[in-house]
Amino acid sequence: MKTIVTKLSVICLIVLMMASCKKDSVVTSSEKIVNVKTNEVTEITAVSAVVSASVDAACDERGVCWDKNANPTLSDSYKASGSGLGNFSVTLTDLEESATYHVRAYATNSAGTCYGEDLNFTTKDGLPTVVTGNVSNITATSAECSGEVTGDCGIAVIERGVCWGKNANPTLSDSYKASGSGLGNFSVTLTDLEESATYHVRAYATNSAGTCYGEDVIFTTLDVITFTVNGVSFDMVYIDGGTFTMGATAEQGSDAEDNEKPAHSVTLSCFHIGKFEVTQELWEAVMGSNPSHFKSDDLPVECVNWNGCQTFINKLNQLCAGQLNGKKFSLPTEAQWEYAARGGNKSSHYKYCGSDDIGSIAWYVENSGDETHAVGTKSPNELGLYDMSGSVWEWCQDWYGDYSGDSQTDPTGPLSGVVRVYRGGSWCSDAIYCRVSYRINGPLSYNYNNLGLRLALVL
Numbered sequence: 001m002k003t004i005v006t007k008l009s010v011i012c013l014i015v016l017m018m019a020s021c022k023k024d025s026v027v028t029s030s031e032k033i034v035n036v037k038t039n040e041v042t043e044i045t046a047v048s049a050v051v052s053a054s055v056d057a058a059c060d061e062r063g064v065c066w067d068k069n070a071n072p073t074l075s076d077s078y079k080a081s082g083s084g085l086g087n088f089s090v091t092l093t094d095l096e097e098s099a100t101y102h103v104r105a106y107a108t109n110s111a112g113t114c115y116g117e118d119l120n121f122t123t124k125d126g127l128p129t130v131v132t133g134n135v136s137n138i139t140a141t142s143a144e145c146s147g148e149v150t151g152d153c154g155i156a157v158i159e160r161g162v163c164w165g166k167n168a169n170p171t172l173s174d175s176y177k178a179s180g181s182g183l184g185n186f187s188v189t190l191t192d193l194e195e196s197a198t199y200h201v202r203a204y205a206t207n208s209a210g211t212c213y214g215e216d217v218i219f220t221t222l223d224v225i226t227f228t229v230n231g232v233s234f235d236m237v238y239i240d241g242g243t244f245t246m247g248a249t250a251e252q253g254s255d256a257e258d259n260e261k262p263a264h265s266v267t268l269s270c271f272h273i274g275k276f277e278v279t280q281e282l283w284e285a286v287m288g289s290n291p292s293h294f295k296s297d298d299l300p301v302e303c304v305n306w307n308g309c310q311t312f313i314n315k316l317n318q319l320c321a322g323q324l325n326g327k328k329f330s331l332p333t334e335a336q337w338e339y340a341a342r343g344g345n346k347s348s349h350y351k352y353c354g355s356d357d358i359g360s361i362a363w364y365v366e367n368s369g370d371e372t373h374a375v376g377t378k379s380p381n382e383l384g385l386y387d388m389s390g391s392v393w394e395w396c397q398d399w400y401g402d403y404s405g406d407s408q409t410d411p412t413g414p415l416s417g418v419v420r421v422y423r424g425g426s427w428c429s430d431a432i433y434c435r436v437s438y439r440i441n442g443p444l445s446y447n448y449n450n451l452g453l454r455l456a457l458v459l
Contacts, residue, residue: 034059036107038116039087045154046097046126046209052089053105053116059083060110064090066103071118074106097126097153097209126209128152130160132202132217133187139384140195140224140235146187147179147203147214155207157181162188164201169216172204196223196238222384225272225457229319230285236272236457237384239336242345243267246338247403251351252437260437262405266335269410272457273332273340276375276386277301277394278312286315293449298374300392305447306420309395313455324457331397332456334421334439335411341389341424341436343382351435353388353424354381358431362390368427372449388424389434392452396421400441419443426450 035056043050051064065078072078081088095101101123105116133146145162163176170176179186193199199221203214223238247263248256281297283304284290291303304312313329320329332340341353354361361381363373368390376386388394398413398421413421419441425434428450432438442451 034107034109034114036062036105036114036116038064038103038105038119041103041119041121043091044121044123046124047093047095047154049092049095049101049103049121049123050089051092051103051105051119052087054087055085055105055107057085058109059085059107062088062105062107064092064103064105065115066092066101068099068101070102070120071115072102072104073115074113078106095123097123099123124153126153126155126207127212128155128157128205128207128209130203130205130212130214132162132214133185135201135217135219136382137189137380137384138219138221138382139380140222140237141193142189142191143193143199143201143219143221144187144189145201145203145217146185148185149183149205152183152205152207153209155209157183157205157207160186160203160205162190162201162203163213164190164199166197166199168200169213170200170202171213172211176204193221195221197221224275224384227320227323229282229316232282232285234279234282234455235275236455237275239271239273239340239344239383241268241270242339244339244342244344244347246335247437249349249437251349251356252435253351255351255432255435256437257439259402259439262403264403264405265407266339266411267407267409268335268339271332271336272327273336273385274455275384277391277452277454279375283312286312286319291447294372296374299372300375300387300452302372302392302449302452303447304395304452306395306442306444308447309453312453316455327457327459330456330458331395331453333410333412334396334398334423335408336456337388337394337396337423337454338436340383340385341381346382348382350381352431353385353434353436354379358389358434362387362425362434363427364390364425364429364431364434365427366431370428372427388454389436390425390429391427392424392450393422393426393429393440394424395451395453396423397456400439422451 037054039052063080065072067076081090102120129151131148137144161178163170165174177188179188225236246266248260277300280301283301352358399417400419400421401414
């Protein structure tokens, strides 16, 4: 009997020992045989996120599990990322927008599964991010607006563009124009605008989550007066008065010549100036003849001397008397010409009229093919004026004289002289002569096939 009891005792002891060694299928924190750590959640978008983690010992499988409730397990959503020890990351996809999730790294071996710390994060709202850029090339009826889609929250942008209106913060319920899709820079040309009107503009970007808008940017179209003489119409652009530095300014660099110095301050009253050089069509409508060497209605008139320009202007004033409202046409003063060529109070301080890239705004010796071209076929400057660099030289009203360093208001040049000023360069000029500060002169009788004029309109 004693032997039987002893044997039963041994059996019971063995059973008890086996029971004490048994492990659960999920390892608790006090029983971890693998140390797994949930490190951080990064690259969070509206529908995805990246979870980084680490395991400090060998395992058969490792990864990340997630859910909207705390302490997710493998019974929730999960994604594996190989096996073994070391750092790893998992990209979670197909998440909901603007939702809060809990994530834990996990590692599994033969003893069971161990989990790292619970971290939580919130997905983004899904809307793209877009920036409204500059408004440029503003004319009386058009403007160019740029924008950039800088992010899409992981949801592709299906349309981007610009919306505009006369009230602040325009939306797609106002006027708008699309410009492709996706991330990156874009631009839109706004057309059919009103003259001398103030507009608000915003870039926009749309994806399946909705539409996002950039900052509200304000611009004003140019004030243009259109005159008609003998069936030919032409535009005069309003130039807001202001103060500028005339002559050899910094952007002219070492190209500036002595007669462009000293640079000096000039204050001008408001005036109008021709959007284009005087065309052969307009000259012939006033004068009844066309002196030009290169002939076509839309080409700038040339082979005109200073005296001939005065005759043309006097006749034009008579023919347009009923439209002038007390104003009169003239040649621009040298200061008016340079102020307008520089972009007036909207100046970006370019070397040439409207750009530092002369080829984009001027017909000159390198691209003209040794002839004139139709007015307005290159890009305008900041005021919507065309061809003030290159094309044909343009007579000014002033006698030629040396500059003074004194500040001046509405200067008209010397009281007398021998030669008159003309400015701007021409189709046969090198770039250095097409600069906005370059000065040249000639006798009143001088005419050539690279010399024409542009009108001014003053009180």
